[in-house]
Amino acid sequence: MNIQAAPFSKPVLFFIIPSLKGGGAERVIISLANYFNKNNFQSVLISLNNDVPAYEIDDDVKVFYLTDRQKSSFIYRLYHIAETFFKLIKLLRTQKPVCALSFITSANVWTGITCWLTRVPYIVSERTSPDRSVIRFNYLRKQLALNLYKRAEAVVVSAKGVEDCLLKDKDFKVLTNIVRITNAVTIFPLPSEEKVHHRRFILGVGRLAYVKGFDILIEAYAKSGLTDVDLIIVGDGEERANLVCQIFNLGLRERVLLPGSKNNLQDYYNQAEMFVLPSRNEGYPNALVEAMSFGCPSIAVDCNFGPSEIINNGKNGILVKRGSIIDLADAMHRLAGDEVLKTTLGNQARVISQTNHPDKILGEWETLIKKHIAATATAAQLTNSQPAL
Template identity: 75%
Template sequence: MKIQPAPILKPVLFFIIPSLKGGGAERVIISLANYFSKKDFQSVIISLNNDPPAYVIENNVKVICLTDRQKSRFTHRAYHIAETFYKLIKLLRTEKPVCTLSFITSANIWAGITCSLTHVPYIVSERTSPERSVIRFNYLHRQLAAKLYKRSAAVVVSAKGVEDCLLRNKTFKKLNNIQRITNAVTVFQPLSNQRVHDRRFILGVGRLAYVKGFDMLIEAYAKAGFNDIDLIIIGDGEERANLVCQVFNLGLREKVLMPGSKNNLQDYYSQAEMFVLPSRNEGYPNALVEAMSFGCPSIALNCDFGPAEIINDRENGILVNNEPISGLTLAMLHLVNKPALKNEIGNNARSILQTNHPDKILGEWETLIKKHAATSRFATQFANNQPAL
């Protein structure tokens, strides 16, 4: 009788995030899980809520949703907290991950508490301005977050501004484990030969939320008075109804289009006259990086944080520093009226393909995660099954 060799075990990595619906953090964490699943790891994505993923997840990546708020019978917040805690602890004990990576403050807190109790190395990542997230907590919650962040293997931020903002706050000023890893250029499908719109257009991309500032973009576009250039905003979100009313009230129904989410963003980026990022806050805007990688001339409000670390004003893009609405209007008119400058900015923007190349950025994540995964009490059980971490 021939004895079959035992299956080779792979070290497990947990990727924890509040939701998998569309957004920059979701795109990044899914790309990381996909990447590590090809690097002799078993990637497990844990979503705290049950939302359909907005981006492609590889078949060999396990996805676990802890709760379904829309279908749940939860009548008390305490019960929801208890079940989330119980399920995470159980998963950590049964799956035995060598390291956990979490994105966004709520997931960071859950990862910090449960990984501390189960002695699993964990890395947390703040993906937006801390003033909108962890710094807004009440005193006790801030103290808890600071202790958990200090115990983590690393606190990863995507922009220096996020790091500076954390360290300016007295609760977090003693953090000495912050590491900056920017966002990689998204890898898209090849461009198609079909036009996405039959007229010239300005492009905005992002979740339709107040913080993304599309109300300001629509007003700025209206003030510009373009006759032959439309505005297309790609994305969905809770502000859609308000934005539709705004467009209607401004008499722009035929010129401002909001077709929802699209799976061919690469065609929009490559065909747009320009890209505009009107965000009130960011962490490190993926959409701006994506647009620039296609050579799309880009304008961004100099918000907290990210745009000023990506754009050198008037070289590879335009930063708007004052009076956001009138500033956006003037910037759009400036690029339309100066095609040579527009082309130069677009050509220079392509350099982001080198500075933010996926191999470079994912390599930085790999170095960080492998360093701390090797210290896990579960790591030794894989030593005879695969190369050393």
């Protein structure tokens, strides 16, 4: 990583995240970097790990990768910690950002420490259930995170449930700087007319990870009795081998497909009979918002957090009780056979294209960041204007 003094004529904003691999948080932070770079800022994207970006980054957005975690031995972990710390400090001192924005707990902690040391204003964002991240920390790590979050200009959450979860904790309930900004609808290219599958299909989209619950979806599909509708799960991840084994054991090799990641998701959303979100946990599920924006009738497990804030059960989608595979199977079977219900839910789902339009959501981010930049500049002017004693 070649770090040089910032030659930028525009104010610099840092966007910091653990990785730029595929995922909802990665898509959002890249969208923010692209947006601000077009709006009188120089965006600098910083990935703590060296990964190939899953989404398109504008050419004039600067991108830095801090470390390449190839080995996991204790010595290498210490090396990567030191490397991350010193490179991030150097970037903050040479690029001189007016504000740093970080996504996901590990990046939030790194950002808080280094920005505090370099006196750079920072905003952190929790993107999933705090029960799975900061609240589970041991005492020392939790107190460190709490103090860094209290010093932040804002702690941004994407769902009310995430905010409530933070504030119910006996330590984090002292936070007074929480701001809620939901995720914007992704603007895709227009769908093509080319068929992505030769039969009707149910769609799941996301990283193939345990928390995404695709094993639940496959089991529910097996119990649904649907033989004339296939199941396609688009995405890649560490659970692929386990899901393949599950599909084989259930005798569903011909009807459940795992085609990997796709760059034409708009065609899948547009052609699916329905979309199903089976997650065990979420922050604010992008895939659900995307599917609904295409008018795809959607079913979601009522997990923590997000689905119940997006779906009005029976109006613009169907919410299924968490932990009930039978209820999910029944909902899929009922929706597959009810054309009127599919049309009604799909039409109402499209409203999310307005409520979560990028102009609205990105405008909220812009207002937040500019507010704290202005407040910091005013405070600095007041400090500099004080007479020396």
